[in-house]
Amino acid sequence: MSTDHExxxxxxxAKVLDRGSTAVAxxxxxxxxxxxxxxxxxxxxxxxxxxxxxxxxxxxxxxRLSPGARADRVTLDGTSAEGEVRRRVVAFLDLVRELAGRTxxxxxxxxxxxxxxxxxxxxxxxxxxxxxxxxxAYGLDLDDTALSRLARRGSASAARSIFGGYALCxxxxxxxxxxxxxxxxxxxxxxxxxxxxxxxxxDAGPKxxxxxxxxxxxxxxxxxxxxxARSSKDDLTDMREMLSRGDLEGVGEIAERNALGMHAxxxxxxxxxxxxxxxxxxxxxxVIQLRRDGVPAxxxxxxxxxxxxxxxxxxxxxxxxTVLGAAPGCSVVTARCGPGARLxxxxxx
Ligand code: DP6
Numbered sequence: 001m002s003t004d005h006e007x008x009x010x011x012x013x014a015k016v017l018d019r020g021s022t023a024v025a026x027x028x029x030x031x032x033x034x035x036x037x038x039x040x041x042x043x044x045x046x047x048x049x050x051x052x053x054x055x056x057x058x059x060x061x062x063x064r065l066s067p068g069a070r071a072d073r074v075t076l077d078g079t080s081a082e083g084e085v086r087r088r089v090v091a092f093l094d095l096v097r098e099l100a101g102r103t104x105x106x107x108x109x110x111x112x113x114x115x116x117x118x119x120x121x122x123x124x125x126x127x128x129x130x131x132x133x134x135x136x137a138y139g140l141d142l143d144d145t146a147l148s149r150l151a152r153r154g155s156a157s158a159a160r161s162i163f164g165g166y167a168l169c170x171x172x173x174x175x176x177x178x179x180x181x182x183x184x185x186x187x188x189x190x191x192x193x194x195x196x197x198x199x200x201x202x203d204a205g206p207k208x209x210x211x212x213x214x215x216x217x218x219x220x221x222x223x224x225x226x227x228x229a230r231s232s233k234d235d236l237t238d239m240r241e242m243l244s245r246g247d248l249e250g251v252g253e254i255a256e257r258n259a260l261g262m263h264a265x266x267x268x269x270x271x272x273x274x275x276x277x278x279x280x281x282x283x284x285x286x287v288i289q290l291r292r293d294g295v296p297a298x299x300x301x302x303x304x305x306x307x308x309x310x311x312x313x314x315x316x317x318x319x320x321x322t323v324l325g326a327a328p329g330c331s332v333v334t335a336r337c338g339p340g341a342r343l344x345x346x347x348x349x
Contacts, residue, residue: 159184
């Protein structure tokens with residue numbers, strides 16, 4: 001028979017285990033974009049990409065093993081997740097369980113400080129946080145490269161959010177297991193370049209076409225896709241050179257042309273995918289006007305209408321005012337380089 005003291009200790013231990021493993025990750029914005037998969041099942045990109053991890057809009061994810069439960073439980077911002085979101089999280093947990101040789105279901109609780117599905121990289125921070133929290137919860141001891149590879153299976157852009165600052169994601173070589181093994185992100189040390197990224201939230205609602213569907217359609221039907229993928233290689237080489245020089249104008253010009261090229265491939269898809277709205281175009285005009293007025297400012301857009309404007313930190317206020325003038329009613333957040341994904345609480349530790 002157990003004593004009161006032992007029972008008390010058991011309760012305390014159960015409480016510690018109950019806390020699960022919590023990880024925090026930040027979104028990243030690609031300066032050289034990833035668009036298109038060469039292996040959909042393994043989520044392997046066609047092109048290398050390079051991003052800046054942000055210091056805003058973190059995702060916090062807790063994974064708690066529930067050995068007694070019949071199935072995984074997934075909540076997103078306090079609401080039970082269903083459909084595609086739940087399917088992707090459960091598929092990701094299945095992968096982690098396979099790697100760990102475990103079978104217990106889990107409860108996953110995700111809190112996003114960014115509107116989900118609005119082209120603000122919530123899947124990047126989301127799957128980076130989930131990779132770190134789930135691998136800890138299931139007892140996997142993975143280094144950053146393995147975590148990045150794992151996060152990629154959830155969402156390829158998430159591979160980059162494992163790292164802070166700048167990260168390069170390799171499209172990898174070969175097919176099947178070889179492709180999986182060789183596609184991961186790694187940090188790109190850039191000592192002297194800490195620009196501001198003014199984020200214009202012109203529409204925080206969910207996007208009409210998911211990036212997954214849009215990218216497949218682009219690869220399959222856009223006659224411009226291959227040309228963009230080829231030119232992206234040169235963009236990456238030039239980008240690395242400009243980053244190492246800390247040259248904001250150079251970095252900005254390349255990032256803007258690479259993003260506009262990506263959107264051109266989507267516009268040429270059949271049927272066309274158009275994420276850019278009238279408010280997006282108004283902000284782009286504002287950015288051109290800033291440059292005419294001598295303020296170095298450069299735009300990039302992802303799978304949504306929001307615009308991110310790269311500029312010197314000292315110009316961020318003026319850029320924000322211009323954006324607000326161009327798209328009244330939008331909200332503006334200024335980001336800088338942020339940290340990589342980190343475990344906050346490990347189950348039972
Ligand atoms: C336009 O990583 O969200 O933001 O791998 O299908 O989950 P999946 O796609 P996702 O695509 C992001 C595309 C992008 C450009 C980028 O971040 O590189």
